[in-house]
Amino acid sequence: AQKITQTQPGMFVQEKEAVTLDCTYDTSDQSYGLFWYKQPSSGEMIFLIYQGSYDEQNATEGRYSLNFQKARKSANLVISASQLGDSAMYFCAMREFGAAGNKLTFGGGTRVLVKP
Amino acid sequence: GAGVSQSPRYKVAKRGQDVALRCDPISGHVSLFWYQQALGQGPEFLTYFQNEAQLDKSGLPSDRFFAERPEGSVSTLKIQRTQQEDSAVYLCASSLALAGVGELFFGEGSRLTVL
Numbered sequence: 426a427q428k429i430t431q432t433q434p435g436m437f438v439q440e441k442e443a444v445t446l447d448c449t450y451d452t453s454d455q456s457y458g459l460f461w462y463k464q465p466s467s468g469e470m471i472f473l474i475y476q477g478s479y480d481e482q483n484a485t486e487g488r489y490s491l492n493f494q495k496a497r498k499s500a501n502l503v504i505s506a507s508q509l510g511d512s513a514m515y516f517c518a519m520r521e522f523g524a525a526g527n528k529l530t531f532g533g534g535t536r537v538l539v540k541p
Numbered sequence: 542g543a544g545v546s547q548s549p550r551y552k553v554a555k556r557g558q559d560v561a562l563r564c565d566p567i568s569g570h571v572s573l574f575w576y577q578q579a580l581g582q583g584p585e586f587l588t589y590f591q592n593e594a595q596l597d598k599s600g601l602p603s604d605r606f607f608a609e610r611p612e613g614s615v616s617t618l619k620i621q622r623t624q625q626e627d628s629a630v631y632l633c634a635s636s637l638a639l640a641g642v643g644e645l646f647f648g649e650g651s652r653l654t655v656l
Contacts, residue, residue, distance in 0.1 A: 429583075460644075460645075462647075467649060468630060468649050468650045468652070469647055469648070469649045469650070470584070470632065470634070470645075470647035471647075472644050472645070472646070475644065516583050516584070518583075527572060527574075527589055527591075527596075527597075527636075528574065528586045528589055528597065528600075529574070529584075529586070529634075529645060530586065531576075531583035531584045531585075532583050533582060533583045534581075534582070534583050
C-alpha cells in the first residue's frame with residue numbers, strides 16, 4: 426500500500442486565489458511527522474511546512490497552512506493568495522519515528538500552475 | 542556555501558560506465574540521505590547515514606549501487622555498470638538532527654542520463 430497518496434497530478438489556479446493540495450497517508454506509528462516540499466523547475470526541494478502527529482494546532486507558515494485531520498489521515502496543504510512563483514511541483518512526505526527510521530517517504534506530487 | 546552542494550549537476554554516461562556522484566552536506570549536519578527521483582515522480586529513498594555509519598541502505602536498487610561517507614561529512618554515491626533505468630535525478634539531503642523532527646535540506650540534485 427502507498428504510504429503517501431497525492432490524488433491530484435496537476436491543477437491550475439488563478440493568481441491571488443487559494444488552492445488546496447490533497448495528501449493522505451498510511452502509517453501504524455503513533456509518532457510521525459508530515460512535510461510539504463516545493464520543487465520548482467530548478468530541481469531543488471524547498472521545505473514549506475511541518476506537522477507533527479501530536480501537534481494539536483494546524484501548522485501555518487506565511488501563506489502556507491496545513492489542514493491536518495488525524496482521524497482521516499489527511500494532511501492537505503493550503504496556499505493562500507497564489508503567486509506566479511508558486512508554479513511548481515508540490516510533494517507531501519512523511520517521516521515515521523518508529524521502526525521505519527529517519528527516512529522521508531514522498532508522494533507522487535502535484536503540479537501547480539498559477540495563471541495570471 | 543550554506544546549502545547542500547551536489548556535483549556534477551549533470552552527467553551523461555554510456556551504458557556500462559561507472560559514475561560517482563558527490564554530496565557536500567551542510568556543515569555539522571549528522572544525517573545524510575540519498576534519494577532517486579525519476580522523471581515526473583516523487584523521490585524514492587536510497588540510503589541513510591548518521592555521521593559515517595550507513596544505518597539504512599534498504600532503498601538501494603541493486604548491488605551496483607554503493608554509497609559511502611567515510612569521514613562523516615562528504616558522501617559519494619557510486620553506480621557501477623550503469624543501465625538506462627538508472628537515469629534519474631539523484632538528490633542528497635542533510636539534517637542536523639539525529640532522529641525525530643528535523644527538516645531535511647536538499648541539494649539541487651545530480652541529473653544522470655544513461656545512453
